Amino acid sequence: MKGVLYVVSGPSGVGKTSIIELTLKKVKNIVFSVSCTTRPKRPGEIDGKDYFFVSEPSFMKMVENGEFLEWAVVHSYYYGTLKKFVEEQLENGKNVLLDIDVQGAMTVMKKAGDAVYIFIAPPSFEELKQRLVKRGTEDKTNLERRLEDAKRELSFIPQFEYLIVNENLQESVDQLCSIIVAEQVRVKRALDRLGMHKFFENGGGYVE
Numbered sequence: 001m002k003g004v005l006y007v008v009s010g011p012s013g014v015g016k017t018s019i020i021e022l023t024l025k026k027v028k029n030i031v032f033s034v035s036c037t038t039r040p041k042r043p044g045e046i047d048g049k050d051y052f053f054v055s056e057p058s059f060m061k062m063v064e065n066g067e068f069l070e071w072a073v074v075h076s077y078y079y080g081t082l083k084k085f086v087e088e089q090l091e092n093g094k095n096v097l098l099d100i101d102v103q104g105a106m107t108v109m110k111k112a113g114d115a116v117y118i119f120i121a122p123p124s125f126e127e128l129k130q131r132l133v134k135r136g137t138e139d140k141t142n143l144e145r146r147l148e149d150a151k152r153e154l155s156f157i158p159q160f161e162y163l164i165v166n167e168n169l170q171e172s173v174d175q176l177c178s179i180i181v182a183e184q185v186r187v188k189r190a191l192d193r194l195g196m197h198k199f200f201e202n203g204g205g206y207v208e
């Protein structure tokens with residue numbers, strides 16, 4: 001039985017990382033896909049845990065080798081999802097969570113239809129700005145770029161299946177956990193997981 005792919009997107013500073021970290025502690029059988037990026041490492045970030053930090057030539061080589069499920073230029077740097085990791089985990093029945101930007105989400109939508117798409121939005125634009133300022137990771141130019149990009153990213157909301165407005169962190173975590181669990185008990189996935197398709201083989205009726 002294949003695992004389920006969950007795609008989480010939303011503007012920079014909305015709280016995706018915070019929500020995902022807490023969700024991963026609460027939900028079983030789910031793994032986070034660590035992306036590659038050419039963005040410089042921030043203080044406290046760990047190579048292989050937060051990202052695989054790679055040079056631009058190495059990233060381009062990986063693009064050429066077809067190593068990414070999707071990749072995009074986000075806020076002026078390259079980011080990409082490792083195809084082999086995601087495919088292997090899904091094949092082994094593990095559920096996989098991606099934290100990627102909206103361009104990446106659109107690419108995954110075209111390539112892997114059967115994923116679950118969740119958008120995280122801020123309660124307001126002003127609050128988004130405050131969170132980014134308070135996080136203190138961006139200089140003025142990067143901060144302005146990320147806020148400018150946020151306006152375009154928010155216009156993608158209708159293309160997603162779920163919308164979490166991250167006002168209260170704990171409520172957002174509960175909502176993401178609920179989405180993950182609910183998607184696993186959808187009839188098509190639950191039958192697959194329980195190996196029950198054989199009961200419905202002859203024209204759709206229940207066969208003893």
Ligand SMILES: Nc1ncnc2c1ncn2[C@@H]1O[C@H](COP(=O)(O)OP(=O)(O)OP(=O)(O)O)[C@@H](O)[C@H]1O
Binds near residue numbers: 012017019132166
């Ligand atoms: N509900 C919330 N209320 C207030 N602050 C929050 C909330 N959720 C997250 N934050 C804070 O907002 C800041 C940005 O959160 P986080 O780094 O998780 O965002 P992100 O969406 O992962 O950003 P990026 O896309 O840049 O990686 C952090 O300082 C975090 O502690």
Ligand SMILES: Nc1nc2c(ncn2[C@@H]2O[C@H](COP(=O)(O)O)[C@@H](O)[C@H]2O)c(=O)[nH]1
Binds near residue numbers: 039072080100105
């Ligand atoms: N298309 C992709 N976007 C990604 C990937 N990994 C992360 N991201 C997105 O980048 C921004 C910025 O992240 P930051 O850590 O520099 O603040 C954020 O929106 C992430 O969702 C990826 O593999 N592909």
